[in-house]
Amino acid sequence: MADDGSTAAHGRPWADLPRELAEHMRPHLDEVADDMIEEIRTRVREYDRPGDGAYSGTLRLAVERVLHYFVDRVADPGHESGQVTDFFRAIGRGEAGEGRSLDAMQTAMRVGAMVAWRRLSAAAVRLGVSSRTLGAVGEAMMLFQDELAAAAAEGYAQARAAVAGEMQRRRKRLVDLLFADPPATLEAIADLAAAAHWPVPRTVAAVALGGRGADARQPAFPPDILVDLERRTPSLIIPDPDGPGRAKLIDRALSGCLAVVGPTVPVTEAARSFHWARKTLGLVERGVIEADGVVRSVDHMSTLILFQDEELITSLARMRLAPLAHLRASQQDRLAETLLAWLQSGRNANEVAMRLHVHPQTVRYRLRQLEELFGDQLLDPDLRFDLEIVLRARALLSEGSRGPVIPAAKEAVGDAAEVVTFRR
Structure with missing residues (x-):
């Protein structure tokens, strides 16, 4: 076959299917749905929830929608797919909202397609369907599965992006609170930290990033480090900076940046650590303090005192x-x-x-x-x-x-x- 575009763009393989095949399928859809659900529950542990009526109802609704849409598409190749793809986008968003991956859903789709293909193949033999038509049915099923998987992945990505954006906004608000003057109470910090999924540490150190740190590619910081690169002085807050292995972790995370780590302080005094980190950064940028890797304010206290006023x-x-x-x-x-x-x-x-x-x-x-x-x-x-x-x-x-x-x-x-x- 000439490479003149995708089969979907020319209505294939749906256009190759006999319209009457849909009428032979419709009376058996409930049986096929039962077989698909049973096989999915057997082979995909996440879907085996006999005591969860709501979840079982959602599973059956999804299976029935897929089967009915497939048959409708066989009967009319131009049948719109908007409703079923929207449904699977919603499923993807739901999986993201529950904190699950799409692995179980994608496995369930493959298992369901296998069962449907098995039933269709058996029926095709009884009906005397040609091998060419049977091949077109299989191709249509695979394309349909890919279409639904793509819709679910799109919904999943949208939900994850929304969650990540909201979490980032909460974390930036937490940075603002920690750098507030006068300092916030520990209770206020704990409330916002819980919403930002940030375990409140006993001690922190603030980091001030210079121009090179802000302009270079954004480093990949560990998830427990609070990051706000949009501040006038791009900044980080590092929990438990003096813990085992933390110094090396900080150096690796800030490699390639012009970065100054302020002194270790109680979490309610993060603003004080940031004050000294910024002071030190100013002296680094002026060349008063030499920047050889990550700079730590505590190594330059006498210079900071000297240039305080x-x-x-x-x-x-x-x-x-x-x-x-x-x-x-x-x-x-x-x-x-x-x-x-x-x-x-x-x-x-x-x-x-x-x-x-x-x-x-x-x-x-x-x-x-x-x-x-x-x-x-x-x-x-x-x-x-x-x-x-x-x-x-x-x-x-x-x-x-x-x-x-x-x-x-x-x-x-x-x-x-x-x-x-x-x-x-």
């Missing part, structure tokens, strides 16, 4: 680094680097030389310059502490910035506020 640290820098204000930018950089190394190494010139990979004599020359610039300030422990704070912040910003952190120095010391500002 940048205006305050800038004001402190204006005061403590004022002696450097009249120097050229390159001189500022060398002396600031030397002073920080000196403070960090217990004021040991030889160790400073090793840290900076310069000759000890060079270090001693720079230290004499610093003594001249800062004078007795370097003898005061509190001032040395202030200097180390601002110099650490300066070093972090120097590593993260694309250009000079401190602009070229002005001649007047009074312009130090402009010279030593840390903000880019």
Whole structure:
């Protein structure tokens, strides 16, 4: 046969069936239905519910509708299939609503078709139906079965999509509730969590995702992780983040994303974890904190404290680094680097030389310059502490910035506020 389109498109195989065959079938439909139901119950465990009258009634209704439609189609190839396919779409939606798969229903359809074919074959022999006609009947049955299976699958997919969409909406509302300010009560969280099918954990950690995490393909997160990628800062909530194996699971789930995991907190304090995750993410995006895989806020607490109030640290820098204000930018950089190394190494010139990979004599020359610039300030422990704070912040910003952190120095010391500002 030439490949000129599907048989269904040309009315085949239904058009090849003798119309009178339908009249021979009609008187036996009740018997065929009984045989089909018995065989389905015997071979498909899910359909063996003798005490469930409603379910038995639905099964019989489905079988009878299928048989009557098939015979009507034999009698009239143009007979509309809308009602029976709508019925099977509804069955598919019902199976999804009950949380079952379509496996049992599809098995039942195959068993029913086998019984019907067995009865039709026997009747065809008695009626002297030709082998060509019998083949057309078999083909029509297979096409019909495929049509009903497709309708059921469509209804099933629609219902699953609707359920998934509603569940996702509930989970997003739960994320909003967990990040609320002031924090929600544990009772309110538990109520919404139950509706979202999310077991309430004792502890959580929030995750803030950067631009790369939001723009890249959506990772496949485990079902117990709450996800909202539509927030201004795409975010996750991870239950029991410190449990056995959870750290590795988190790293795998966030592989390829720019992701910051906030500190572990009680579930009612998820907003606090998210606050610190976002703060850390901001420093990562500025280059202050290096992103090497998944970043965890708890590994950078001192940096977070240092940058908690940048205006305050800038004001402190204006005061403590004022002696450097009249120097050229390159001189500022060398002396600031030397002073920080000196403070960090217990004021040991030889160790400073090793840290900076310069000759000890060079270090001693720079230290004499610093003594001249800062004078007795370097003898005061509190001032040395202030200097180390601002110099650490300066070093972090120097590593993260694309250009000079401190602009070229002005001649007047009074312009130090402009010279030593840390903000880019």
